[in-house]
Amino acid sequence: MSNKVKLLIGGEFVESRATEWRDVINPATQEVLAQVPMCTADEVALAVAAAKKAFPAWRATALAERARVFLRLQQLIRDHMDELAATLTSEQGKTLADAKGDVFRGLEVVEHACSIGTLQMGEFAENVAGGVDTYAIRQPLGVCAGITPFNFPAMIPLWMFPMACVCGNTFVLKPSEQDPLTPMKLAELAQKAGLPPGVLNVVHGGPESVNAICDHPDIKAISFVGSVNVGTHVYRRASEHGKRVQAMLGAKNHAVVMPDANKAQTLNAIAGAAFGAAGQRCMALSVAVLVGEAKQWIPEIVEKAKTLKVSAGVEPGADLGPLINRGAKARVEKLIAQGVEEGAKLELDGRHPDVPGYTAGNFVGPTVFSGVKPSMHIYKEEIFGPVLCLVEVDTLAEAIEFVNANPYGNGTAIFTQSGAAARTFQHDIDVGQVGINVPIPVPVPFFSFTGSRGSKLGDLGPYGKEVVRFFTQTKTVTSRWFDDETTAGKVNTTIALR
Numbered sequence: 135m136s137n138k139v140k141l142l143i144g145g146e147f148v149e150s151r152a153t154e155w156r157d158v159i160n161p162a163t164q165e166v167l168a169q170v171p172m173c174t175a176d177e178v179a180l181a182v183a184a185a186k187k188a189f190p191a192w193r194a195t196a197l198a199e200r201a202r203v204f205l206r207l208q209q210l211i212r213d214h215m216d217e218l219a220a221t222l223t224s225e226q227g228k229t230l231a232d233a234k235g236d237v238f239r240g241l242e243v244v245e246h247a248c249s250i251g252t253l254q255m256g257e258f259a260e261n262v263a264g265g266v267d268t269y270a271i272r273q274p275l276g277v278c279a280g281i282t283p284f285n286f287p288a289m290i291p292l293w294m295f296p297m298a299c300v301c302g303n304t305f306v307l308k309p310s311e312q313d314p315l316t317p318m319k320l321a322e323l324a325q326k327a328g329l330p331p332g333v334l335n336v337v338h339g340g341p342e343s344v345n346a347i348c349d350h351p352d353i354k355a356i357s358f359v360g361s362v363n364v365g366t367h368v369y370r371r372a373s374e375h376g377k378r379v380q381a382m383l384g385a386k387n388h389a390v391v392m393p394d395a396n397k398a399q400t401l402n403a404i405a406g407a408a409f410g411a412a413g414q415r416c417m418a419l420s421v422a423v424l425v426g427e428a429k430q431w432i433p434e435i436v437e438k439a440k441t442l443k444v445s446a447g448v449e450p451g452a453d454l455g456p457l458i459n460r461g462a463k464a465r466v467e468k469l470i471a472q473g474v475e476e477g478a479k480l481e482l483d484g485r486h487p488d489v490p491g492y493t494a495g496n497f498v499g500p501t502v503f504s505g506v507k508p509s510m511h512i513y514k515e516e517i518f519g520p521v522l523c524l525v526e527v528d529t530l531a532e533a534i535e536f537v538n539a540n541p542y543g544n545g546t547a548i549f550t551q552s553g554a555a556a557r558t559f560q561h562d563i564d565v566g567q568v569g570i571n572v573p574i575p576v577p578v579p580f581f582s583f584t585g586s587r588g589s590k591l592g593d594l595g596p597y598g599k600e601v602v603r604f605f606t607q608t609k610t611v612t613s614r615w616f617d618d619e620t621t622a623g624k625v626n627t628t629i630a631l632r
Protein backbone atom coordinates (compact mmCIF):
# COMPACT_ATOMS: atom_id res chain seq x y z
CA MET A 135 0.00 0.00 0.00
CA SER A 136 1.41 3.35 -0.92
CA ASN A 137 2.03 5.72 1.93
CA LYS A 138 3.01 9.05 0.49
CA VAL A 139 4.54 11.54 2.89
CA LYS A 140 2.57 14.79 2.70
CA LEU A 141 3.72 18.38 2.64
CA LEU A 142 2.38 20.89 5.14
CA ILE A 143 1.52 24.14 3.39
CA GLY A 144 -0.66 26.87 4.83
CA GLY A 145 -2.08 24.54 7.49
CA GLU A 146 -3.07 21.79 5.01
CA PHE A 147 -1.41 18.40 4.65
CA VAL A 148 -1.23 18.06 0.89
CA GLU A 149 0.22 15.59 -1.58
CA SER A 150 3.26 16.72 -3.50
CA ARG A 151 3.21 17.07 -7.28
CA ALA A 152 6.83 15.91 -7.43
CA THR A 153 7.70 13.47 -10.18
CA GLU A 154 10.57 11.93 -8.21
CA TRP A 155 9.84 10.00 -5.01
CA ARG A 156 12.20 8.04 -2.76
CA ASP A 157 11.48 5.14 -0.44
CA VAL A 158 11.71 5.65 3.31
CA ILE A 159 13.28 2.40 4.49
CA ASN A 160 13.48 0.65 7.85
CA PRO A 161 17.26 0.18 8.19
CA ALA A 162 16.89 -2.94 10.33
CA THR A 163 14.68 -4.82 7.87
CA GLN A 164 14.72 -2.95 4.50
CA GLU A 165 10.92 -2.73 4.72
CA VAL A 166 9.63 0.21 2.70
CA LEU A 167 7.69 2.41 5.11
CA ALA A 168 6.64 5.25 2.83
CA GLN A 169 7.53 7.33 -0.20
CA VAL A 170 8.89 10.82 0.23
CA PRO A 171 8.65 13.44 -2.54
CA MET A 172 11.71 15.20 -3.92
CA CYS A 173 10.10 18.64 -3.95
CA THR A 174 10.92 21.16 -6.63
CA ALA A 175 11.56 24.87 -6.25
CA ASP A 176 7.87 25.48 -7.09
CA GLU A 177 6.67 23.65 -4.00
CA VAL A 178 9.26 25.41 -1.83
CA ALA A 179 7.90 28.69 -3.22
CA LEU A 180 4.35 27.67 -2.22
CA ALA A 181 5.51 26.94 1.32
CA VAL A 182 7.37 30.24 1.52
CA ALA A 183 4.32 32.12 0.20
CA ALA A 184 2.13 30.50 2.88
CA ALA A 185 4.68 31.42 5.56
CA LYS A 186 4.90 34.97 4.26
CA LYS A 187 1.11 35.32 4.32
CA ALA A 188 0.91 34.05 7.90
CA PHE A 189 3.69 36.32 9.19
CA PRO A 190 1.90 39.65 9.85
CA ALA A 191 -0.83 38.12 12.04
CA TRP A 192 1.58 35.80 13.87
CA ARG A 193 4.04 38.64 14.47
CA ALA A 194 1.18 40.63 15.99
CA THR A 195 0.05 37.73 18.21
CA ALA A 196 0.72 38.39 21.88
CA LEU A 197 3.86 36.80 23.30
CA ALA A 198 1.91 34.89 25.92
CA GLU A 199 -0.45 33.56 23.26
CA ARG A 200 2.48 32.32 21.20
CA ALA A 201 3.99 30.71 24.30
CA ARG A 202 0.68 28.95 25.05
CA VAL A 203 0.82 27.13 21.72
CA PHE A 204 4.14 25.62 22.79
CA LEU A 205 2.81 24.79 26.25
CA ARG A 206 0.14 22.73 24.50
CA LEU A 207 2.72 21.24 22.11
CA GLN A 208 4.97 20.05 24.95
CA GLN A 209 2.01 18.22 26.50
CA LEU A 210 1.03 16.66 23.16
CA ILE A 211 4.61 15.45 22.64
CA ARG A 212 4.54 13.83 26.08
CA ASP A 213 1.18 12.22 25.31
CA HIS A 214 2.51 10.82 22.03
CA MET A 215 5.99 9.87 23.24
CA ASP A 216 5.62 6.12 22.60
CA GLU A 217 4.19 6.61 19.14
CA LEU A 218 6.88 9.15 18.21
CA ALA A 219 9.64 6.86 19.48
CA ALA A 220 8.24 3.84 17.60
CA THR A 221 8.08 5.81 14.34
CA LEU A 222 11.57 7.15 14.93
CA THR A 223 13.03 3.69 15.56
CA SER A 224 11.33 2.25 12.50
CA GLU A 225 12.75 4.83 10.10
CA GLN A 226 16.06 5.74 11.77
CA GLY A 227 17.08 2.50 13.47
CA LYS A 228 18.15 3.67 16.95
CA THR A 229 16.89 1.76 19.98
CA LEU A 230 13.49 2.64 21.43
CA ALA A 231 15.10 4.00 24.60
CA ASP A 232 17.41 6.19 22.54
CA ALA A 233 14.51 7.27 20.31
CA LYS A 234 12.71 8.47 23.43
CA GLY A 235 15.88 10.34 24.37
CA ASP A 236 15.87 11.96 20.90
CA VAL A 237 12.28 13.13 21.40
CA PHE A 238 12.97 14.18 24.99
CA ARG A 239 15.95 16.38 24.12
CA GLY A 240 13.71 18.14 21.59
CA LEU A 241 10.85 18.36 24.08
CA GLU A 242 13.15 20.25 26.44
CA VAL A 243 13.57 22.93 23.77
CA VAL A 244 9.79 23.18 23.40
CA GLU A 245 9.55 23.65 27.18
CA HIS A 246 12.20 26.34 26.96
CA ALA A 247 10.29 28.08 24.16
CA CYS A 248 7.47 28.62 26.66
CA SER A 249 9.75 31.07 28.52
CA ILE A 250 9.88 33.39 25.53
CA GLY A 251 8.36 36.21 27.57
CA THR A 252 11.64 36.70 29.39
CA LEU A 253 13.93 35.34 26.66
CA GLN A 254 12.86 37.90 24.08
CA MET A 255 12.99 40.85 26.46
CA GLY A 256 14.95 43.84 25.31
CA GLU A 257 17.09 46.37 27.21
CA PHE A 258 16.41 49.83 28.54
CA ALA A 259 18.76 52.62 29.59
CA GLU A 260 17.22 55.67 31.18
CA ASN A 261 18.53 59.19 30.69
CA VAL A 262 21.34 58.40 28.24
CA ALA A 263 21.31 62.18 27.63
CA GLY A 264 19.17 64.86 29.21
CA GLY A 265 15.61 63.50 29.14
CA VAL A 266 16.59 60.87 26.55
CA ASP A 267 16.00 57.14 26.97
CA THR A 268 17.27 54.35 24.75
CA TYR A 269 15.81 50.92 24.52
CA ALA A 270 16.39 47.84 22.38
CA ILE A 271 13.63 45.51 21.25
CA ARG A 272 13.97 42.14 19.58
CA GLN A 273 11.64 41.67 16.65
CA PRO A 274 11.09 38.60 14.46
CA LEU A 275 12.73 38.45 11.05
CA GLY A 276 9.95 37.07 8.88
CA VAL A 277 10.10 33.72 7.08
CA CYS A 278 12.87 31.47 8.40
CA ALA A 279 13.85 27.95 7.35
CA GLY A 280 15.42 24.82 8.80
CA ILE A 281 17.24 21.98 7.07
CA THR A 282 17.84 18.92 9.23
CA PRO A 283 19.94 15.71 9.14
CA PHE A 284 18.83 12.10 9.47
CA ASN A 285 20.39 11.29 12.82
CA PHE A 286 18.03 13.15 15.18
CA PRO A 287 14.70 13.36 13.34
CA ALA A 288 12.86 14.62 16.45
CA MET A 289 15.42 16.63 18.39
CA ILE A 290 16.83 18.73 15.57
CA PRO A 291 13.53 19.84 13.98
CA LEU A 292 12.55 20.71 17.58
CA TRP A 293 15.75 22.75 17.98
CA MET A 294 14.49 24.89 15.14
CA PHE A 295 10.81 25.57 14.55
CA PRO A 296 9.64 26.04 18.17
CA MET A 297 12.23 28.73 18.91
CA ALA A 298 11.88 30.41 15.49
CA CYS A 299 8.07 30.49 15.69
CA VAL A 300 7.77 31.46 19.34
CA CYS A 301 9.90 34.53 18.50
CA GLY A 302 7.16 35.52 16.02
CA ASN A 303 8.66 34.17 12.78
CA THR A 304 7.01 31.79 10.38
CA PHE A 305 8.92 28.74 9.22
CA VAL A 306 9.65 26.31 6.42
CA LEU A 307 11.15 23.00 7.57
CA LYS A 308 12.98 20.65 5.20
CA PRO A 309 13.66 17.45 7.15
CA SER A 310 16.01 14.71 6.04
CA GLU A 311 14.50 12.71 3.20
CA GLN A 312 15.76 9.56 4.94
CA ASP A 313 13.46 9.82 7.96
CA PRO A 314 10.68 12.35 7.36
CA LEU A 315 7.92 10.47 9.23
CA THR A 316 8.89 11.63 12.73
CA PRO A 317 9.13 15.31 11.75
CA MET A 318 5.70 15.01 10.06
CA LYS A 319 4.20 13.63 13.28
CA LEU A 320 5.68 16.60 15.13
CA ALA A 321 4.22 18.95 12.53
CA GLU A 322 0.79 17.32 13.04
CA LEU A 323 1.09 17.83 16.78
CA ALA A 324 2.10 21.47 16.25
CA GLN A 325 -1.08 21.99 14.20
CA LYS A 326 -3.11 20.30 16.94
CA ALA A 327 -1.49 22.56 19.52
CA GLY A 328 -2.99 25.53 17.70
CA LEU A 329 -0.14 26.85 15.59
CA PRO A 330 -2.06 28.98 13.05
CA PRO A 331 -2.05 27.89 9.38
CA GLY A 332 1.13 28.86 7.57
CA VAL A 333 3.22 29.47 10.68
CA LEU A 334 4.93 26.10 10.19
CA ASN A 335 5.25 24.61 6.72
CA VAL A 336 7.09 21.43 5.70
CA VAL A 337 8.60 20.51 2.35
CA HIS A 338 10.73 17.47 1.52
CA GLY A 339 13.52 16.46 -0.80
CA GLY A 340 17.24 16.86 -1.31
CA PRO A 341 19.52 19.29 -3.13
CA GLU A 342 16.82 20.92 -5.29
CA SER A 343 14.59 21.90 -2.38
CA VAL A 344 17.59 22.92 -0.24
CA ASN A 345 18.97 25.12 -3.02
CA ALA A 346 15.53 26.67 -3.51
CA ILE A 347 15.48 27.54 0.20
CA CYS A 348 18.96 29.09 -0.05
CA ASP A 349 17.92 31.17 -3.05
CA HIS A 350 14.40 32.28 -2.11
CA PRO A 351 14.36 36.04 -1.59
CA ASP A 352 11.64 35.94 1.09
CA ILE A 353 13.57 33.66 3.45
CA LYS A 354 15.51 35.74 5.97
CA ALA A 355 17.40 33.13 8.01
CA ILE A 356 18.37 29.48 7.69
CA SER A 357 19.32 27.06 10.42
CA PHE A 358 21.17 24.07 8.96
CA VAL A 359 22.41 20.93 10.70
CA GLY A 360 24.26 18.25 8.73
CA SER A 361 27.56 17.32 7.14
CA VAL A 362 30.47 19.68 6.51
CA ASN A 363 30.22 19.55 2.72
CA VAL A 364 26.51 20.24 2.48
CA GLY A 365 26.58 22.77 5.32
CA THR A 366 29.42 24.73 3.75
CA HIS A 367 27.51 24.81 0.47
CA VAL A 368 24.31 25.98 2.19
CA TYR A 369 26.20 28.58 4.23
CA ARG A 370 27.91 30.07 1.19
CA ARG A 371 24.92 29.95 -1.14
CA ALA A 372 22.44 31.42 1.35
CA SER A 373 24.94 34.03 2.62
CA GLU A 374 25.45 35.20 -0.95
CA HIS A 375 21.74 35.93 -0.99
CA GLY A 376 22.13 38.03 2.15
CA LYS A 377 20.55 35.57 4.57
CA ARG A 378 21.55 34.84 8.13
CA VAL A 379 22.84 31.29 8.34
CA GLN A 380 23.87 29.08 11.22
CA ALA A 381 25.33 25.76 10.10
CA MET A 382 26.12 23.07 12.63
CA LEU A 383 28.43 20.58 10.95
CA GLY A 384 30.31 17.31 11.36
CA ALA A 385 32.75 16.38 14.08
CA LYS A 386 35.51 14.21 15.44
CA ASN A 387 35.10 14.19 19.21
CA HIS A 388 37.91 13.19 21.57
CA ALA A 389 37.84 12.07 25.19
CA VAL A 390 41.00 12.45 27.21
CA VAL A 391 41.34 9.65 29.76
CA MET A 392 43.61 10.41 32.71
CA PRO A 393 45.02 7.50 34.73
CA ASP A 394 43.32 8.75 37.91
CA ALA A 395 39.83 8.57 36.37
CA ASN A 396 37.15 6.40 37.97
CA LYS A 397 37.75 3.36 35.78
CA ALA A 398 34.33 1.69 35.89
CA GLN A 399 32.49 4.93 35.18
CA THR A 400 34.90 5.90 32.43
CA LEU A 401 34.71 2.55 30.64
CA ASN A 402 30.89 2.71 30.65
CA ALA A 403 30.91 6.32 29.47
CA ILE A 404 33.32 5.60 26.61
CA ALA A 405 31.34 2.58 25.39
CA GLY A 406 28.00 4.39 25.56
CA ALA A 407 29.27 7.49 23.80
CA ALA A 408 31.31 5.69 21.13
CA PHE A 409 28.83 2.99 20.15
CA GLY A 410 25.39 4.28 21.19
CA ALA A 411 23.14 5.19 18.26
CA ALA A 412 25.65 3.13 16.21
CA GLY A 413 28.02 6.10 16.39
CA GLN A 414 25.64 8.24 14.31
CA ARG A 415 25.76 11.27 16.57
CA CYS A 416 27.55 14.51 15.87
CA MET A 417 28.66 14.31 19.50
CA ALA A 418 29.67 10.63 19.31
CA LEU A 419 32.96 9.90 20.98
CA SER A 420 35.18 8.69 18.17
CA VAL A 421 38.65 9.08 19.66
CA ALA A 422 39.85 8.25 23.18
CA VAL A 423 43.25 9.72 24.06
CA LEU A 424 44.73 7.53 26.77
CA VAL A 425 47.21 9.36 28.99
CA GLY A 426 50.09 7.62 30.81
CA GLU A 427 48.98 4.49 32.63
CA ALA A 428 45.50 4.73 31.15
CA LYS A 429 47.15 3.17 28.07
CA GLN A 430 46.86 -0.11 29.92
CA TRP A 431 43.07 0.07 29.81
CA ILE A 432 42.84 -1.00 26.17
CA PRO A 433 41.86 -4.65 26.92
CA GLU A 434 39.08 -3.47 29.26
CA ILE A 435 37.77 -0.96 26.72
CA VAL A 436 37.58 -3.80 24.22
CA GLU A 437 35.88 -6.15 26.72
CA LYS A 438 33.30 -3.47 27.52
CA ALA A 439 32.60 -2.94 23.82
CA LYS A 440 32.01 -6.67 23.41
CA THR A 441 29.22 -6.60 25.98
CA LEU A 442 27.01 -4.40 23.80
CA LYS A 443 24.17 -6.06 21.96
CA VAL A 444 23.71 -5.25 18.28
CA SER A 445 20.13 -5.67 17.10
CA ALA A 446 17.09 -3.92 15.68
CA GLY A 447 16.12 -0.95 17.80
CA VAL A 448 12.79 -2.57 18.71
CA GLU A 449 14.46 -5.62 20.27
CA PRO A 450 14.61 -5.63 24.06
CA GLY A 451 18.17 -5.28 25.30
CA ALA A 452 19.50 -3.84 22.04
CA ASP A 453 22.32 -1.37 22.69
CA LEU A 454 22.92 -0.30 19.13
CA GLY A 455 20.83 -0.59 16.01
CA PRO A 456 21.68 -0.45 12.32
CA LEU A 457 23.28 2.30 10.26
CA ILE A 458 20.88 4.48 8.32
CA ASN A 459 21.36 2.90 4.88
CA ARG A 460 23.38 0.37 2.91
CA GLY A 461 25.72 3.05 1.59
CA ALA A 462 26.56 4.16 5.13
CA LYS A 463 27.29 0.56 6.11
CA ALA A 464 29.55 0.01 3.09
CA ARG A 465 31.38 3.28 3.81
CA VAL A 466 32.04 2.37 7.46
CA GLU A 467 33.25 -1.11 6.45
CA LYS A 468 35.56 0.45 3.87
CA LEU A 469 37.03 2.84 6.44
CA ILE A 470 37.66 -0.09 8.82
CA ALA A 471 39.50 -1.93 6.04
CA GLN A 472 41.51 1.23 5.32
CA GLY A 473 42.42 1.52 9.00
CA VAL A 474 43.91 -1.98 8.88
CA GLU A 475 45.77 -1.24 5.64
CA GLU A 476 47.21 1.96 7.10
CA GLY A 477 48.63 0.12 10.10
CA ALA A 478 46.22 0.70 12.99
CA LYS A 479 45.67 -2.33 15.23
CA LEU A 480 42.14 -3.70 14.89
CA GLU A 481 41.39 -4.72 18.48
CA LEU A 482 37.73 -5.51 17.81
CA ASP A 483 36.18 -5.99 14.38
CA GLY A 484 32.46 -5.18 14.26
CA ARG A 485 31.98 -5.96 10.60
CA HIS A 486 29.29 -8.48 9.67
CA PRO A 487 27.86 -9.08 13.15
CA ASP A 488 25.45 -11.94 13.66
CA VAL A 489 22.02 -10.38 14.22
CA PRO A 490 19.45 -13.18 14.39
CA GLY A 491 16.18 -12.30 12.67
CA TYR A 492 17.62 -9.25 10.91
CA THR A 493 19.98 -10.57 8.28
CA ALA A 494 19.05 -7.74 5.88
CA GLY A 495 19.80 -4.93 8.36
CA ASN A 496 22.63 -2.41 7.92
CA PHE A 497 24.49 -3.55 11.02
CA VAL A 498 28.07 -2.89 12.06
CA GLY A 499 29.03 -3.79 15.62
CA PRO A 500 31.37 -1.99 18.00
CA THR A 501 34.82 -1.69 16.46
CA VAL A 502 38.00 -0.62 18.27
CA PHE A 503 41.35 0.42 16.80
CA SER A 504 44.48 1.16 18.81
CA GLY A 505 47.71 2.77 17.61
CA VAL A 506 45.78 5.32 15.57
CA LYS A 507 47.79 8.13 13.97
CA PRO A 508 46.53 11.53 12.72
CA SER A 509 47.47 10.70 9.11
CA MET A 510 45.10 7.71 8.94
CA HIS A 511 41.69 7.97 7.23
CA ILE A 512 39.96 6.50 10.30
CA TYR A 513 41.26 9.52 12.22
CA LYS A 514 40.86 12.21 9.58
CA GLU A 515 37.30 11.36 8.54
CA GLU A 516 34.08 11.52 10.51
CA ILE A 517 33.23 7.81 10.35
CA PHE A 518 29.65 8.18 11.64
CA GLY A 519 29.61 4.54 12.69
CA PRO A 520 30.42 2.55 15.85
CA VAL A 521 34.20 2.82 15.51
CA LEU A 522 36.41 3.99 18.36
CA CYS A 523 40.01 5.08 17.71
CA LEU A 524 42.48 4.83 20.60
CA VAL A 525 45.49 7.13 20.75
CA GLU A 526 48.21 6.96 23.39
CA VAL A 527 50.12 9.92 24.84
CA ASP A 528 52.24 10.53 27.95
CA THR A 529 50.92 13.77 29.42
CA LEU A 530 47.81 15.92 29.67
CA ALA A 531 49.64 18.69 27.80
CA GLU A 532 50.28 16.32 24.88
CA ALA A 533 46.64 15.23 24.93
CA ILE A 534 45.42 18.82 24.79
CA GLU A 535 47.80 19.63 21.94
CA PHE A 536 46.58 16.54 20.07
CA VAL A 537 42.89 17.44 20.42
CA ASN A 538 43.49 21.08 19.51
CA ALA A 539 45.31 20.05 16.33
CA ASN A 540 42.13 18.41 15.02
CA PRO A 541 40.16 20.76 12.76
CA TYR A 542 36.79 19.99 14.38
CA GLY A 543 35.50 21.56 17.58
CA ASN A 544 32.13 20.06 18.40
CA GLY A 545 32.59 18.21 21.69
CA THR A 546 35.25 16.80 23.95
CA ALA A 547 35.54 15.33 27.43
CA ILE A 548 38.10 14.66 30.10
CA PHE A 549 37.86 11.79 32.56
CA THR A 550 39.76 12.47 35.75
CA GLN A 551 39.39 12.85 39.50
CA SER A 552 41.77 15.80 39.55
CA GLY A 553 40.16 19.21 39.71
CA ALA A 554 43.43 20.77 38.60
CA ALA A 555 43.64 18.59 35.47
CA ALA A 556 39.98 19.30 34.67
CA ARG A 557 40.50 23.04 35.14
CA THR A 558 43.57 23.05 32.86
CA PHE A 559 41.65 21.06 30.24
CA GLN A 560 38.59 23.29 30.38
CA HIS A 561 40.73 26.38 29.98
CA ASP A 562 43.14 25.22 27.28
CA ILE A 563 41.02 22.99 25.08
CA ASP A 564 39.84 24.64 21.86
CA VAL A 565 36.51 22.85 21.50
CA GLY A 566 33.07 24.38 21.91
CA GLN A 567 31.44 21.84 24.25
CA VAL A 568 33.45 20.34 27.08
CA GLY A 569 32.50 17.47 29.37
CA ILE A 570 34.16 16.81 32.71
CA ASN A 571 33.43 13.17 33.40
CA VAL A 572 30.46 13.65 31.04
CA PRO A 573 31.02 11.93 27.70
CA ILE A 574 28.43 13.72 25.51
CA PRO A 575 28.27 17.27 26.85
CA VAL A 576 25.27 18.54 24.88
CA PRO A 577 23.99 21.48 26.93
CA VAL A 578 20.39 21.67 28.11
CA PRO A 579 18.27 24.31 26.35
CA PHE A 580 18.84 27.09 28.92
CA PHE A 581 22.28 27.26 27.33
CA SER A 582 23.04 27.06 23.62
CA PHE A 583 24.61 24.33 21.51
CA THR A 584 28.12 25.68 21.05
CA GLY A 585 30.17 23.54 18.68
CA SER A 586 33.10 25.55 17.31
CA ARG A 587 35.88 25.74 14.70
CA GLY A 588 35.37 23.23 11.82
CA SER A 589 32.10 22.03 13.33
CA LYS A 590 30.24 25.28 12.82
CA LEU A 591 29.69 28.15 10.44
CA GLY A 592 27.95 31.30 11.60
CA ASP A 593 28.29 32.84 15.01
CA LEU A 594 25.15 31.91 16.97
CA GLY A 595 24.18 28.39 17.97
CA PRO A 596 20.86 26.54 18.17
CA TYR A 597 18.49 26.97 21.15
CA GLY A 598 19.15 28.84 24.41
CA LYS A 599 19.67 32.60 24.37
CA GLU A 600 21.80 32.55 21.24
CA VAL A 601 19.00 31.27 19.05
CA VAL A 602 16.68 34.05 20.18
CA ARG A 603 19.28 36.47 18.89
CA PHE A 604 19.60 34.44 15.69
CA PHE A 605 15.87 34.49 14.99
CA THR A 606 15.31 38.16 15.88
CA GLN A 607 16.66 41.53 14.82
CA THR A 608 17.39 44.21 17.33
CA LYS A 609 15.80 47.59 16.94
CA THR A 610 17.04 50.41 19.16
CA VAL A 611 14.78 53.31 19.96
CA THR A 612 16.13 56.61 21.25
CA SER A 613 13.32 58.75 22.64
CA ARG A 614 12.75 62.13 24.17
CA TRP A 615 9.35 63.49 25.20
CA PHE A 616 8.40 67.14 25.63
CA ASP A 617 5.54 68.37 27.73
CA ASP A 618 3.52 71.45 26.78
CA GLU A 619 5.53 73.74 29.02
CA THR A 620 8.89 72.97 27.40
CA THR A 621 10.20 76.07 25.72
CA ALA A 622 12.18 75.87 22.49
CA GLY A 623 15.91 75.32 23.07
CA LYS A 624 18.81 76.00 20.71
CA VAL A 625 19.31 74.27 17.38
CA ASN A 626 21.87 71.48 17.89
CA THR A 627 24.03 70.98 14.79
CA THR A 628 26.33 68.39 16.36
CA ILE A 629 25.77 64.66 16.52
CA ALA A 630 25.94 64.61 20.32
CA LEU A 631 22.82 64.12 22.42
CA ARG A 632 22.65 66.51 25.31
Ligand code: NAD
Pocket residue numbers: 281282283284285286308309310311339340341342344345359360361362364365367382383384385415416516518544583585589
Ligand atom coordinates in the same frame (compact mmCIF):
# COMPACT_ATOMS: atom_id res chain seq x y z
P1 NAD B 1 23.68 15.67 5.19
O1 NAD B 1 24.56 16.86 5.13
O2 NAD B 1 23.85 14.60 4.17
O3 NAD B 1 22.13 16.13 5.10
C1 NAD B 1 21.66 17.22 5.83
C2 NAD B 1 20.53 17.88 5.04
O4 NAD B 1 21.04 18.38 3.81
C3 NAD B 1 19.41 16.92 4.69
O5 NAD B 1 18.17 17.58 4.89
C4 NAD B 1 19.65 16.60 3.23
O6 NAD B 1 18.46 16.35 2.51
C5 NAD B 1 20.32 17.84 2.69
N1 NAD B 1 21.28 17.54 1.62
C6 NAD B 1 21.99 16.39 1.43
N2 NAD B 1 22.79 16.50 0.35
C7 NAD B 1 22.61 17.75 -0.13
C8 NAD B 1 23.17 18.47 -1.23
N3 NAD B 1 24.06 17.92 -2.03
N4 NAD B 1 22.76 19.74 -1.44
C9 NAD B 1 21.85 20.32 -0.64
N5 NAD B 1 21.27 19.67 0.42
C10 NAD B 1 21.65 18.40 0.67
O7 NAD B 1 23.82 15.09 6.67
P2 NAD B 1 23.24 13.73 7.25
O8 NAD B 1 24.01 12.60 6.67
O9 NAD B 1 21.77 13.72 7.16
O10 NAD B 1 23.60 13.90 8.80
C11 NAD B 1 24.82 13.52 9.35
C12 NAD B 1 25.78 14.69 9.46
O11 NAD B 1 25.19 15.73 10.24
C13 NAD B 1 27.06 14.33 10.20
O12 NAD B 1 28.15 14.95 9.56
C14 NAD B 1 26.85 14.91 11.60
O13 NAD B 1 28.03 15.20 12.31
C15 NAD B 1 26.10 16.14 11.27
N6 NAD B 1 25.35 16.62 12.43
C16 NAD B 1 25.83 17.72 13.07
C17 NAD B 1 25.19 18.17 14.22
C18 NAD B 1 25.70 19.36 14.96
O14 NAD B 1 24.97 19.88 15.78
N7 NAD B 1 26.92 19.81 14.70
C19 NAD B 1 24.05 17.50 14.70
C20 NAD B 1 23.59 16.38 13.99
C21 NAD B 1 24.25 15.96 12.85
